[in-house]
Ligand SMILES: [Fe+2]
């Protein structure tokens with residue numbers, strides 16, 4: 001069972017970014033399912049690394065999109081992404097140290113971050129793009 005499923009509340013109105021957010025959700029759910037099935041070790045570390053690269057790519061794409069639509073809070077948003085990646089790296093290192101065994105804190109972090117960042121932070125560049133008529 002997935003830890004988090006896509007629903008309309010996560011729709012920010014930018015198709016390409018919605019799709020990437022779903023990819024992040026999928027990569028996260030894969031790790032959650034693996035844990036539920038008792039999988040650990042390098043298979044899990046690989047999945048965590050994959051989630052990390054999906055996030056890195058998404059942040060780069062999102063930052064390019066914000067630049068393209070002239071979003072004034074771009075620098076602040078870039079800082080938030082950098083902080084998230086920092087936190088993510090800390091979790092990934094802890095999972096590795098635990099032999100490829102993510103703890104609840106990791107999933108709590110992911111779920112909270114995805115929900116609050118998409119609904120509270122990402123939505124703002126989408127609103128800006130729409131207000132400028134460039135969404
Ligand atoms: Fe973002």
Ligand SMILES: [Fe+2]
Nearest residue numbers: 021062118122
């Ligand atoms: Fe995003």
